[in-house]
Amino acid sequence: MSPDEGPVGPAGGEADAARPAGTAGPANRAAAASTAGSTSTTGTAGTTGRTGSGRQPAASAGPPADAGSRGRVDGAGAGYGEALFEPWKPGEGERIDLGSMAYDTFTRARLLALGAGPGTRCLDIGAGTGTISRWLAGEAGVDEVLAVDRDVRFLEPLAGGALRTLAADVTEPGFAPGRFDLVHARFVLMHLPEHRRVAARLCELLNPGGRLVLGDAVDLTTAAPPDTPYRLAMRAMWQALRSTIGTDISWTPEYPRLLRDLGLTEIGAEIQVPALTAGSPIGAFWLETWERTREAMLATGLVDAGLLAEAAESITSGSVADLSPGLVTAWGRRP
Numbered sequence: 408m409s410p411d412e413g414p415v416g417p418a419g420g421e422a423d424a425a426r427p428a429g430t431a432g433p434a435n436r437a438a439a440a441s442t443a444g445s446t447s448t449t450g451t452a453g454t455t456g457r458t459g460s461g462r463q464p465a466a467s468a469g470p471p472a473d474a475g476s477r478g479r480v481d482g483a484g485a486g487y488g489e490a491l492f493e494p495w496k497p498g499e500g501e502r503i504d505l506g507s508m509a510y511d512t513f514t515r516a517r518l519l520a521l522g523a524g525p526g527t528r529c530l531d532i533g534a535g536t537g538t539i540s541r542w543l544a545g546e547a548g549v550d551e552v553l554a555v556d557r558d559v560r561f562l563e564p565l566a567g568g569a570l571r572t573l574a575a576d577v578t579e580p581g582f583a584p585g586r587f588d589l590v591h592a593r594f595v596l597m598h599l600p601e602h603r604r605v606a607a608r609l610c611e612l613l614n615p616g617g618r619l620v621l622g623d624a625v626d627l628t629t630a631a632p633p634d635t636p637y638r639l640a641m642r643a644m645w646q647a648l649r650s651t652i653g654t655d656i657s658w659t660p661e662y663p664r665l666l667r668d669l670g671l672t673e674i675g676a677e678i679q680v681p682a683l684t685a686g687s688p689i690g691a692f693w694l695e696t697w698e699r700t701r702e703a704m705l706a707t708g709l710v711d712a713g714l715l716a717e718a719a720e721s722i723t724s725g726s727v728a729d730l731s732p733g734l735v736t737a738w739g740r741r742p
């Protein structure tokens with residue numbers, strides 16, 4: 408579904424085949440983690456974030472000093488990376504990489520179609536383990552990419568050349584890293600109750616003619632029958648994420664309207680939905696995610712330990728065949 412750009416298919420079939428050589432991924436995560444803290448990076452003036460000119464903690468190190476300080480809606484407490492998905496917990500980088508393996512092919516194809524390449528200055532918000540930032544700076548050949556995250560421990564080892572890192576909270580009112588031709592945020596706004604305000608702020612960071620590209624989860628199947636263990640577990644997971652860190656994907660289909668209301672033009676959107684089958688990276692991603700969300704999932708009362716074990720077994724044994732939650736990507740151009 409690409410109203411103005413035409414459809415963009417996966418560039419290369421299996422997502423893991425599309426991972427560029429040297430990209431931080433499950434195979435080299437340990438190596439990247441072992442060098443974290445040894446790479447100096449350059450920050451950007453004018454933000455409230457901690458610039459990357461100093462050393463950062465290794466991936467196994469503990470929380471940053473401000474961890475747990477951000478309030479959530481409904482008094483839910485801490486947000487992403489604080490109450491759940493803490494980056495300092497073993498395996499978190501690998502978990503993010505499994506998601507990237509499932510979705511990077513689509514994101515790269517879209518960013519290329521929207522002009523990512525030489526001559527462009529890019530901002531990657533909530534860059535995580537940096538698979539997209541690194542690809543932009545490498546294969547795509549952009550002039551500059553600034554990879555921003557609240558916690559840059561996975562990004563720091565990638566810094567150099569066209570890639571810079573910045574530790575900053577995108578929800579901070581003073582977030583002002585400069586102006587860019589391409590601003591990208593994937594699987595970030597869905598975790599932020601203030602997503603509308605953040606999207607508006609990201610629009611302001613665009614140069615005239617620049618593109619904002621937002622990607623987040625969309626779930627076409629798991630709210631509906633049949634009530635397989637997989638679908639029941641997924642429903643419990645969304646509810647658990649909502650109540651603990653404020654994650655909400657109910658509004659992501661509204662992205663085109665949101666971008667139009669922000670004054671962007673040439674709006675486009677598309678959805679890619681990986682199949683959840685035996686051995687798929689996305690299956691491994693959901694298993695890891697359920698593991699980290701387990702207590703909150705049980706607390707919903709929608710599942711018990713036996714049901715969770717059945718759901719996990721259906722993925723590991725390959726008996727499940729379903730549609731994973733997918734990626735909705737929407738974009739627009741600043742006039």
Ligand SMILES: C[S@@+](CC[C@H](N)C(=O)[O-])C[C@H]1O[C@@H](n2cnc3c(N)ncnc32)[C@H](O)[C@@H]1O
Pocket residue numbers: 487488503506507532533534535536537538555556557558575576577578592593594595598599
């Ligand atoms: C699910 S991961 C997605 C990573 C990457 N964008 C990807 O698609 O692979 C979400 C990332 O957003 C970061 N993040 C969450 N809230 C943030 C905030 N308020 N400001 C900056 N980064 C944030 C997290 O630290 C994490 O690295």
